[in-house]
Amino acid sequence: MAGRGSRLRPHTLTVPKPLVPVAGKPIVHRLVGDIAKVLGEPIEEIAFILGDPAFFGDEVVQSLEKLARELGAKPSIYRQLDPKGTGHAIMCAEPSLSGPAVIAYADTLIRASFDLDKDADSVIWTKKVDNPEAYGVVNLNEEHQIVELVEKPERFVSDQAVIGIYYFKEVAELKKELQYVLDNAIINGGEYQINDGIKRMMANDKIFVTGKVDEWMDCGNKNITIETNQRMLGFLAKDGEKLVADSVVQENANIIPPCYLGENVVLKNTTVGPFVSIGAGTVLENTTVKNSLIQNHTVIKNANLDKAMIGNHVKFNGNFEHISIGDYSVLE
Structure with missing residues (x-):
């Protein structure tokens, strides 16, 4: 959650986007809580990767530490001071990258009820979309395993879009491959990407499968955030x-x-x-x-x-x- 949320300005000029409330609760608080429900087991640690302390200051840190403790987890705070991409951001939390882990981008909300396949080496959460050419999508083999990640495909690959939430049975495997990406300056779009670490894991025969969410709601700009607020209110009302x-x-x-x-x-x-x-x-x-x-x-x-x-x-x-x-x- 190190980005400044420029597409949601002016609302993110004083409040980091993941802390903007939707339906009465900050985005990141809802996301972490919903992921915890899907996992259905105790969480040992929640690591937050923040940006510049001048923007992500003490009040933000205290809010996130409180969130982690409410879920019975140890909070850890890391900083990405230079925006070099998703792969680089994850490696800023290198001391926490061991054991089973979920990695999530903190500007999205989900509704999901699937059982997490913990026998796979990794689960990439996806949502069926009508216009896959606008997203990064997964390519599946006959056994419904992910064999390729394709960004904004010009020809049809699948309609399962990657939403930015990942489970790794042993996240140290991803850490090893991302370290290789950093050491060898493997850059896409001017940045170090998580996908390049994932592709190296696939090349080493690691098994990747999909976890399909029921709802995926973005908070990228004002109009989309208002729509997400509407949908979330509907879900919460239905839940009583x-x-x-x-x-x-x-x-x-x-x-x-x-x-x-x-x-x-x-x-x-x-x-x-x-x-x-x-x-x-x-x-x-x-x-x-x-x-x-x-x-x-x-x-x-x-x-x-x-x-x-x-x-x-x-x-x-x-x-x-x-x-x-x-x-x-x-x-x-």
């Missing part, structure tokens, strides 16, 4: 999760579910929903909002919002639609 805090204050207000409303949200002469997430301490007055994501301690008045994404500590008084406002903005 409590989404509206008891401390929410309603004065002539209407909530159309599913919606997430955090602690001490205040609604005055306002209709919220469906598919709206509102962070703690936010006040909405004379406002109608749907299909939107609003963060903490923000004040919105006299607005009619649809597909809006609004950050923390914002003051907004207006009548615009389809907006994207970052933290600490004021529109009055």
